[in-house]
Amino acid sequence: MPTHRNWAGNIQYSARAYHRPTTVAELATLVAGSDRIRAVGSGHSFNPLGDTTGDLVTLAGLPADVRLDEERRTVDVPAAMRYGDLASWLHERGYGLANLASLPHISVAGAIATGTHGSGERNGNLATAVAGLELVTATGELRTVHRDSDDFAAMVVSLGALGIVTRVTLDVLPTFDLRQYVHLDLPRPALDEALGSAYSVSVFTDWRSTRGTQVWRKQLADAPAPPAGWLGTTAADRPCHPVPGMPTANCTEQLGVPGPWHERLPHFRLGFTPSSGDELQSEYHLPRADAADALAALDEVAHLIAPVLQISELRTIAADDLWLSPQYHRDSLAIHFTWIADTTRVLPVVAEVERALAPFAPRPHWGKVFTTAPEAIAATYPRWSDFTTLLHHLDPTAKFNTPALNPLFPR
Template sequence: MTERLRNWAGNIEFGAARVHRPDRVEQVQEIVAGAEKVRVLGTGHSFNPIADTDHDLVSVGGLPADVRIDTERMTVSVAGGVRYGELARRLDAAGYALHNLGSLPHISIAGAVATGTHGSGAGLGNLATAVAGVEIVTGTGELMTLRRGDADFDGAVVALGALGIVVRVTLDLLPRYEISQHVFERLPRAQLDAHWDEIAAAGYSVSLFTAWGGDTVDQVWVKRRDGDAPAPARLFGAEPAAGKRHPIAVMSPVHCTEQGGVPGPWHERLPHFKLEFTPSSGEELQTEYFVARADAAEAFAAVGRVRDVVVPALQICEIRTVAADSLWLSPHYGRDSVALHFTWVPNLDLVLRAVDALEEALAPLGARPHWGKVFRHAPRSARGRDFAALAARLDPRGVFRNAFVERHVLAE
């Protein structure tokens, strides 16, 4: 009987005829060399059919983690299927850190990198910007290594699985650091526009949460590194939270990372949720759009104009910042970005109506979607032709193409 798999949210059922769980890179090479079509599955945290196929689906979660720290180069090499939270604990114990983490520490490294997943921070690039090298099983079954500075490197990092299966990733390291997390509530909406730059730069990493109702932003989470100036008593009219908070006010904060300004290891503060908490599935859908950070106020106004369609589908919206990068398919390619992340109720009809309204409202600002979320349309990348040429070289048989890649990336 064919194994039927679903993604984390439960909204996508993969149509693969065969599911492979290799425990050696050589097995991955054999599978690819003998397959007609292949897609790779990470931890299943995408909300669209980016990983879907009706042929062979390969999970890299069974490959040995094989964590190798290079103290001279300040890098770590690790299997692509390892989750960020698992790697972070090992790095912290050894005295090292990564520059940033996403909201959830449960996502796989290769999957997060391939889709341009990010944390927040006015001067911080997405997670893929820490990549110093990748090992990829290409469409011919060859194992190829690309390093930062190689001609094709910038096209091979955020690649949506369209170039091959990433079996190993090398990441830049920092010395271990600590973070304290402060939550402020009820930021006046007028202050968001008037002081956006200062608010976004109020900490090492800053996230704002709003349900787009009323005249206030619900919460501002400010994560500050050791050595930063003390947190302010008030933040442009927002008051410190009286206790621990969940981004969605009606939900228990028990699984959220420590707040209240208590310092702790970087990997226990940068994510919003604890690694030991396994996020529930089937209770949400997600969408995210990126516009130039300079256009933040216009983007907020655009969302406000369609709030009557957005709010019925919305659980919470998170606003973050991401620094520009040079990775061809990155949603942050060439521009500092503001991220508008929408966590929806699990009602696809409501969600798609909201997505259609948002895409129309944000189109004049050149909005780009997160590759792993629910969206309708993606504008063509400025380096799209270069990426298509790279895909033709590394995957001449089109082994890694699927309907998602064909429509959103490789179509002329």
């Protein structure tokens, strides 16, 4: 069984029992017989979204077969598979995924359920690659949904509230190569152009000065190299880590060396500690058009942010039509915070960040630390009431509810 804490160590799971089924039938029996049950993946949620007072289930014991359909350009994978393992498997066969998150250690089903994302103004979040899902619903029924199924758009980014996903079908494309360049000291007026300058872009800042800014550009390998002095920056002449002081060996290769998509899109290598490893995280998604005003609002509270911050990351993600996706119907800017691992000091600052961003209708990342009131979150999602109706239909006894879901969907 996995540890009884999440990856960050800030959440102690409160489950009464832990299970590792080896067949879907065994899982279905567990679900049907439990009053409270939840699946745990890689544990990369920083809030109690994956917790339960009932039965906690790991899917790592289910069949681990991966099925590639070259005619349909899809791959069918077990829910517990890590993106990094899937990416290597696909690349060996000449295929890839359109995007990856910043770390490859996360499970496929967990990342999709929470709307986890990579970057790129024309790239959707990871859930937009989903072509189908297999899940066990509250009655123990095994249900399969595809893009043409009713309620598909509700069931992909579903926070694990509609059932336990056992397999996921993803769109694939031919494998491709990227080059990763890091640029230092980006002037704030050039931020907008920088964010749209490559296949995937991340801008890191410490909220102290532009002198701490890094731009990580992941461009297609056949695109021209950036010129000297690109947008007023200085090209890094050695590998960098987003978090000051952390070992650069943990990061994917930089300095423009070409390499396959799965070794450049993440910031961190699969076999190494991602990020700083000792941290809390928050992230907010707001309309891309409001980026300049939102960052100016955060400048007003930068003196509060900086003392408890390790690093902040800015990324863009394309709009989609998934009901609870943070990018639902709006191209988005994601503002991410990697905090120090001190909940008491961090939470008051999180509240100040949320106050500053409130005029821009931010949507918190479902798997990270936030204090936004449930009604404020619901107001930013046009299909919230429709999702609630479907939730009550598929899980009338709140079997899949958690301490994080209870305030959002009270029964």
